[in-house]
Amino acid sequence: MPQDMRAVEITNPGGPEVLQSVTRPRPAAGHGQVVIEVAWAGVNRPDALQRAGLYNPPAGASDLPGLEASGTIVEIGTGVSDWSVGDQVCALLPGGGYAEYVATPAAHCLPVPNRIGLKEAACLPENYFTVWSNVFSRGGLKGGERFLVHGGSSGIGTTAIQLANHFGARVFATAGSDDKCKACRDLGAEVAINYRDADFVDVLKEQGGANLILCMVGGPYIARNLSAMADDGRLVQIAFLQGPKAEVNFAQLMTRRLTMTGSTLRPQSDLAKARIAQDLREAVWPLLSAGRIKPVMDSEFPLDEAAEAHARMESSGHIGKIVLEVAGG
Known part of the structure; x- marks a missing residue:
């Protein structure tokens, strides 16, 4: 794997224009974590609040925006037994989704449901x-x-x-x-x-x-x-x-x-989020796999057009989810 990655960072608090493409070191998997090669990243209102300086990341989280993503696991940390390298997942993230790679607790990952592609799967976790x-x-x-x-x-x-x-x-x-x-x-x-x-x-x-x-x-x-x-x-x-x-x-x-x-989701403990993930896996993921419910998509933007994606979201003209294409799939 490469040592560096493309990412979008918040250069300083402000409007969509403060989102800029940069090169960052690729994260490594800590204990209980996995690293995901990101295919698609969801765009959410908390991302815009963080961009405006109104929603700081929790301690230890990436300063990059992005609270959900889909992709392929490429690295497994110690203490992880439920996932393997090569598994396709969608995941709730503490931050860092606007990047080619992101680390997140393994317990916050869910399998990509049947009938759902990686693009649609990136819309699932946060919502x-x-x-x-x-x-x-x-x-x-x-x-x-x-x-x-x-x-x-x-x-x-x-x-x-x-x-x-x-x-x-x-x-x-x-x-x-x-x-x-x-x-x-x-x-x-x-x-x-x-x-x-x-x-x-x-x-x-x-x-x-x-x-x-x-x-x-x-x-x-x-x-x-x-x-x-x-x-x-x-x-x-x-x-x-x-x-x-x-x-x-x-x-x-x-x-x-x-x-x-x-409540707000991001500040909750890793254990609380893991329990929600388990509830979803049991009660909701079968509905997605059966096509009984589905994510509603609005639009997609390349990663380096994250500013345009934020402008679209803040216009309130969208219906459903906006996503960023990182690697596609």
């Missing part, structure tokens, strides 16, 4: 780890419940709609255009609400309120989400695109027995 842990483990979604996901046409949204629909929930989604709303309905949303034309609070109240809401918007949506919830409803917050602060009347949490919670 499926996030949705499974927040909607089903933390949020406790059950069949028959009314589930509202904001940003239904995003990578997280398209994943949440499909999984919630498969497990028997009634799915409601918000999106910012008629085309995006149609995409949500095509994936299994019972109702898709164009937030430019209608108030999701009114729509959900007419249905009896949401039993569970997955929100990445925050800001003014926090109080509106509480109004849209059914008694005993749960709100799971996973991001704050419109800010983390809001004025809220917390008396309704007591009188209506509401629950507010949330």
